[in-house]
Amino acid sequence: MREWLPLLIVGAVIGVFSTVFIIAYALIKDKKEAIGFDRNMKDGELAKRLLRYARPYVLNFVIVGILMVFAISNEIISPLIVAKIQRIIASEGFTIPPLIVAVCVYASILIMALACSYFQAIILQKTGQKIISAMREDLFTHIESLSHSQLNNIPVGKLVTRVTNDTNGISMMFTNIIVNLTKNCFVIIGVLIAMLCINYMLTLMVLCFVPFIVLFTVIFRKFSRKAHRKVKDGTTDINTFLSENLSGMKVIQIFNREDSKMDEFSAKNRKLEKARRGQMFVFSIFRPTVYMLYVASVLCLFFLGCKGYIDGWRVLGQTVTADVLVAFYMYIQRFFNPIQTLAEQFNWLQSAFASAEKIFSILDMKPEVVDEEDAIELNEIRGEIEFRNVWFSYIPNEWVLKGVSFKVEAKQTVAFVGSTGSGKTTILSLLCRNYDIQSGEILVDGINIRKIKISSLRKHFGQMLQDVFLFSGTIRSNITLREESYTDEEIMEVCRYVNADKLIAKLSGGLDEEVRERGNNFSAGERQLISFARTLIHRPEVMILDEATANIDTETEVLIQDSLDKMMNVGTMLMVAHRLSTIQKADNIIVLSHGEILEQGTHDELLKRRGSYYNLYTLQYMKESAQKA
Numbered sequence: 185m186r187e188w189l190p191l192l193i194v195g196a197v198i199g200v201f202s203t204v205f206i207i208a209y210a211l212i213k214d215k216k217e218a219i220g221f222d223r224n225m226k227d228g229e230l231a232k233r234l235l236r237y238a239r240p241y242v243l244n245f246v247i248v249g250i251l252m253v254f255a256i257s258n259e260i261i262s263p264l265i266v267a268k269i270q271r272i273i274a275s276e277g278f279t280i281p282p283l284i285v286a287v288c289v290y291a292s293i294l295i296m297a298l299a300c301s302y303f304q305a306i307i308l309q310k311t312g313q314k315i316i317s318a319m320r321e322d323l324f325t326h327i328e329s330l331s332h333s334q335l336n337n338i339p340v341g342k343l344v345t346r347v348t349n350d351t352n353g354i355s356m357m358f359t360n361i362i363v364n365l366t367k368n369c370f371v372i373i374g375v376l377i378a379m380l381c382i383n384y385m386l387t388l389m390v391l392c393f394v395p396f397i398v399l400f401t402v403i404f405r406k407f408s409r410k411a412h413r414k415v416k417d418g419t420t421d422i423n424t425f426l427s428e429n430l431s432g433m434k435v436i437q438i439f440n441r442e443d444s445k446m447d448e449f450s451a452k453n454r455k456l457e458k459a460r461r462g463q464m465f466v467f468s469i470f471r472p473t474v475y476m477l478y479v480a481s482v483l484c485l486f487f488l489g490c491k492g493y494i495d496g497w498r499v500l501g502q503t504v505t506a507d508v509l510v511a512f513y514m515y516i517q518r519f520f521n522p523i524q525t526l527a528e529q530f531n532w533l534q535s536a537f538a539s540a541e542k543i544f545s546i547l548d549m550k551p552e553v554v555d556e557e558d559a560i561e562l563n564e565i566r567g568e569i570e571f572r573n574v575w576f577s578y579i580p581n582e583w584v585l586k587g588v589s590f591k592v593e594a595k596q597t598v599a600f601v602g603s604t605g606s607g608k609t610t611i612l613s614l615l616c617r618n619y620d621i622q623s624g625e626i627l628v629d630g631i632n633i634r635k636i637k638i639s640s641l642r643k644h645f646g647q648m649l650q651d652v653f654l655f656s657g658t659i660r661s662n663i664t665l666r667e668e669s670y671t672d673e674e675i676m677e678v679c680r681y682v683n684a685d686k687l688i689a690k691l692s693g694g695l696d697e698e699v700r701e702r703g704n705n706f707s708a709g710e711r712q713l714i715s716f717a718r719t720l721i722h723r724p725e726v727m728i729l730d731e732a733t734a735n736i737d738t739e740t741e742v743l744i745q746d747s748l749d750k751m752m753n754v755g756t757m758l759m760v761a762h763r764l765s766t767i768q769k770a771d772n773i774i775v776l777s778h779g780e781i782l783e784q785g786t787h788d789e790l791l792k793r794r795g796s797y798y799n800l801y802t803l804q805y806m807k808e809s810a811q812k813a
């Protein structure tokens with residue numbers, strides 16, 4: 185009995201660990217979120233869609249497969265060679281030459297295996313990055329095709345996470361996980377076969393540890409999934425928070441909200457930190473535990489091996505000798521390692537699938553505003569616009585436009601007037617089909633805009649909005665929007681037209697002056713002038729101005745007013761302006777209230793009617809005279 189004591193001790197330690205883990209496993213709250221990655225798509229479907237991206241690189245994967253075979257055979261053959269070396273050294277008539285041969289064989293196999301894994305890694309990285317960049321491009325193109333209302337519904341930070349983090353997760357899958365997973369499976373099988381060939385009994389001993397590895401792995405998976413999900417949620421959370429608050433940083437500073445925002449941020453940051461620590465903790469328990477099993481099995485190997493050697497055990501013609509022990513010592517490590525990483529890799533695979541699902545769920549969002557099948561291309565338009573009994577709501581049943589009808593003849597200028605929230609911006613954005621209307625018709629040149637290809641429709645519209653978005657780049661790239669065909673002369677001509685030439689002349693870099701993110705190195709008025717140039721250079725037949733003249737200093741306003749007067753003769757113009765003086769020259773003024781048209785007519789007609797326009801006008805007129813006085 186006493187001589188079996190070491191085995192008993194090993195068994196007792198493993199038993200205690202298993203019991204503790206099982207109790208911990210049973211105690212953890214079995215919430216649904218802790219179990220899975222909350223997936224709706226089947227693994228098979230996801231794998232099929234992922235493989236579609238990998239298909240162009242089949243050849244690369246075949247090469248990797250061949251290289252992998254070398255790597256696997258190295259794992260299996262090298263212990264045999266080491267055992268052989270041991271036999272040579274221990275043999276009675278020991279001479280150096282056979283030893284040198286054996287060592288050379290061992291070394292060359294090792295070098296070959298290293299070279300194989302080097303090339304394998306290079307090929308995989310290249311392929312993986314290509315696959316991922318294709319995926320990122322698809323994702324970006326798709327996001328571009330989403331309608332305004334769909335984009336409003338997804339926080340920008342979430343989209344950023346999809347395009348960056350989630351694609352990275354998938355890249356890991358192609359560069360690392362799939363290959364290692366396959367390799368590990370084959371190594372486990374190969375090592376098992378090799379061990380069986382050498383010694384049944386010792387193989388059986390090694391296999392005794394497998395159920396424990398499986399048990400620990402199952403437990404580990406549950407914990408690690410939970411930890412992983414927390415990390416993912418935390419990352420998305422922080423990205424969303426950052427992208428919103430970095431854009432709104434000025435507001436935060438103006439309102440002195442730095443401290444409270446900082447508190448909010450550090451709460452989220454701490455949450456992520458805790459989640460990451462939790463994840464590390466799970467791994468830091470799992471890896472040593474499996475290592476403990478490995479050490480225990482090596483101990484058992486030495487114990488049983490030596491005992492078998494001394495007692496001269498013989499099972500089915502196999503004996504235990506020193507070289508068998510050496511080979512087994514190496515095999516055990518080659519057996520445990522892949523099993524341990526297998527569990528982790530399955531986990532990464534799961535998380536890559538979860539990322540894939542998130543990406544595909546965005547790719548699966550059907551763009552709401554799409555071309556109809558029989559949509560036509562419009563090369564030129566006159567610029568006639570008509571709304572026929574248009575009903576529209578952003579949120580079901582909360583009508584923003586209630587039966588709006590009006591007609592704009594070609595080259596006319598029409599102005600919309602009404603209090604904030606009356607639906608002016610909505611009318612203008614419906615024209616370009618940023619949203620689809622629920623009922624009624626919008627006609628351009630007598631053609632329903634649903635029957636016109638969206639790209640060809642938007643080509644004819646130039647929109648100038650109150651808050652101009654400038655991209656980082658140069659003045660030139662912001663005016664031409666990276667369309668190369670415009671010459672400097674053409675650009676300057678447009679700039680002169682909208683009175684932006686003096687602004688550009690003032691800049692040291694001229695057209696190549698740098699524009700920083702969102703154009704924050706220019707004033708609102710300057711940005712507005714650049715946006716006028718941007719719109720006009722594309723020669724739109726219909727121009728849309730939404731409060732483009734609000735918040736602008738008087739000096740720039742004179743310039744803008746002048747360029748507006750010029751623009752009025754170029755094409756159809758629909759405008760919203762708070763200052764009623766800017767719209768007096770309009771051919772038609774439409775007065776809106778709560779999504780309905782109250783009255784319409786020219787400035788003089790409306791004044792004569794003494795309706796709501798008259799009231800608005802007198803109010804503003806009185807205010808302005810009071811200011812002047």
Ligand SMILES: Nc1ncnc2c1ncn2[C@@H]1O[C@H](COP(=O)(O)OP(=O)(O)O)[C@@H](O)[C@H]1O
Pocket residue numbers: 336578579584602603604605606607608609610611
């Ligand atoms: N993206 C949106 N989602 C939901 N409601 C919106 C959206 N945009 C505007 N609204 C609502 O539609 C109404 C009209 O808005 P808008 O057309 O912007 O008015 P304005 O006349 O001031 O330009 C407002 O009550 C506003 O709350």
Ligand SMILES: [Mg+2]
Pocket residue numbers: 608609610730
């Ligand atoms: Mg508006």
